[in-house]
Amino acid sequence: MSAALEVxxxxxxxxxxxxxxGVRFAVPEGSITxxxxxxGAGKSTLLNVVSGLLRPDGGTVRFLGDEVTxxxxxxxxxxxxxxxxxxxxxxxxxSVFQHFMLYGPRQPGEGLLxxxxxxxxxxxxxxxxxxxALGIARRLRLAPLLDAPxxxxxxxxxxxxxxxxxxxxxxxxxxxxxxxxxVNPSLxxxxxxxxxxxxxxxxxxxxxxxxxxxxxxxxGHVVVMAEGRTLVTGSFDEVVAHPxxxxxxxxxxx
Amino acid sequence: xxALLQALVNGLLSGSLIAVPAVGFxxxxxxxxxxxxxxxxxxxxxxxxxxxVNTRFGLGAxxxxxxxxxxxxxxxxxxxxxxxxxxxxxxxxxxSIASIAVNLVLENILRFVFGNDLRGFDLPILxxxxxxxxxxxxxxxxxxxxxxAVVAAVFGFLMFTRFxxxxxxxxxxxxxxRLKGIDxxxxxxxxxxxxxxxxxxxxxLLGLDTSIDPMTGYRVxxxxxxxxxxxxxxSVPGAVVGALVLGLAEELALLAVPxxxxxxxxxxxxxxxxxxxxRGLLGEKAV
Numbered sequence: 001m002s003a004a005l006e007v008x009x010x011x012x013x014x015x016x017x018x019x020x021x022g023v024r025f026a027v028p029e030g031s032i033t034x035x036x037x038x039x040g041a042g043k044s045t046l047l048n049v050v051s052g053l054l055r056p057d058g059g060t061v062r063f064l065g066d067e068v069t070x071x072x073x074x075x076x077x078x079x080x081x082x083x084x085x086x087x088x089x090x091x092x093x094x095s096v097f098q099h100f101m102l103y104g105p106r107q108p109g110e111g112l113l114x115x116x117x118x119x120x121x122x123x124x125x126x127x128x129x130x131x132x133a134l135g136i137a138r139r140l141r142l143a144p145l146l147d148a149p150x151x152x153x154x155x156x157x158x159x160x161x162x163x164x165x166x167x168x169x170x171x172x173x174x175x176x177x178x179x180x181x182x183v184n185p186s187l188x189x190x191x192x193x194x195x196x197x198x199x200x201x202x203x204x205x206x207x208x209x210x211x212x213x214x215x216x217x218x219x220g221h222v223v224v225m226a227e228g229r230t231l232v233t234g235s236f237d238e239v240v241a242h243p244x245x246x247x248x249x250x251x252x253x254x
Numbered sequence: 255x256x257a258l259l260q261a262l263v264n265g266l267l268s269g270s271l272i273a274v275p276a277v278g279f280x281x282x283x284x285x286x287x288x289x290x291x292x293x294x295x296x297x298x299x300x301x302x303x304x305x306x307v308n309t310r311f312g313l314g315a316x317x318x319x320x321x322x323x324x325x326x327x328x329x330x331x332x333x334x335x336x337x338x339x340x341x342x343x344x345x346x347x348x349x350s351i352a353s354i355a356v357n358l359v360l361e362n363i364l365r366f367v368f369g370n371d372l373r374g375f376d377l378p379i380l381x382x383x384x385x386x387x388x389x390x391x392x393x394x395x396x397x398x399x400x401x402x403a404v405v406a407a408v409f410g411f412l413m414f415t416r417f418x419x420x421x422x423x424x425x426x427x428x429x430x431x432r433l434k435g436i437d438x439x440x441x442x443x444x445x446x447x448x449x450x451x452x453x454x455x456x457x458x459l460l461g462l463d464t465s466i467d468p469m470t471g472y473r474v475x476x477x478x479x480x481x482x483x484x485x486x487x488x489s490v491p492g493a494v495v496g497a498l499v500l501g502l503a504e505e506l507a508l509l510a511v512p513x514x515x516x517x518x519x520x521x522x523x524x525x526x527x528x529x530x531x532x533r534g535l536l537g538e539k540a541v
Binding site: 015052073075082083085089091 | 343422423426427429430432433434435437
């Protein structure tokens, strides 16, 4: 199986403190890969580097074979690599539908002239995107909430909006930052089912998550990070049995 | 009755003067997420820039406002990029304290160049209009009109232009905005020019109302801050409403207490609003 994402020797420090010290791993194409590790392992920093929000000090990121290190987030999105945020705040003044429309790609109406005069191409694309937004909302069972402002949604619904937003960008791969954090269990199960069905359609997923039963249920491939490095990679059962992983989570054995 | 009406008119007129720098202050806060007390300096820089084109070239109020906007905006950009931004990693409080220092620096540069004297704009003195027992200064009416025009222009900019939308997106959620290809650093630079420029334009309006000196901005700083807090920090309509409410409150208070207590109204307004409605009159709930 070829790799959708390859991270090689990524380093990044903040004011002299190293958060990432040469992380390397690969996310197999078509997999659901779990990225786990104790707090402070550098998972969020890594996600920010891969999604283009942070520039690494060193190392390379390759997506579907092409080097994309340090690409701006919107360029990565255009290539099919998008992300969700742990704190799914969205734009407070906008509705669910507007969020979806905003992240629809290739909208000529975003140009000044097309936007002002609403040219035929912009209108056509807008109809396509609206259709697509409606489809995604139905699929994620958000259709009744399409016109609601995101501030009116529950935490779990906001996470669904995040996922829907990434789907608008026609992704090949989605990075998910704690998609279940702060979500009630029944909606959590629903989100898990959505993730599985997206993966079944060929979208590669990589999620940072603390919920171990969920990782075991969803992820065929698990990467464990600790202290800014990759510790172990493998299946869930392999990595949890690994002594180094137990040590990282539970501390040194006496 | 006339005294009350006169107080209402005066309050509205003086509130409209505060509204312009208050919108600048709140716009800076919305993007940079720290209260920049350097606006006092930008107000004074703008006031002197406007005064300079007015007295040196004999230009009217509108060109003076444009010049003040440019001078205020550029001084803001220089201070923000040259000094304040570098302190960002140390937290909002540090930058905010540094902005007080920036204000002192700007104030003293002005003092060094122009001296400490009071200076007035060179405009014809117009007789007050009288309406019943209420007096309204013609210049004050012009100031009101100019303030309304400036605030309307800012609204238009924020609501309808690409930069305005991008600015609101960054204020709401900088990371999400980046996914859409908006560069928050560029937007921050534009916001600084806009916010500091408005402060500068406000300086000219204040100068047209009375006179200017290097402390012009510092003297209104509390009112500007109170207006922005009153309306909800980061909310542009809030800053306008806050300024008008504050102007009215100050003038109405004068009916009951001696003029020396005028400044206390600003403090009282901040205390009251923080006690009973911490997000301000039009502010949004903190997430």
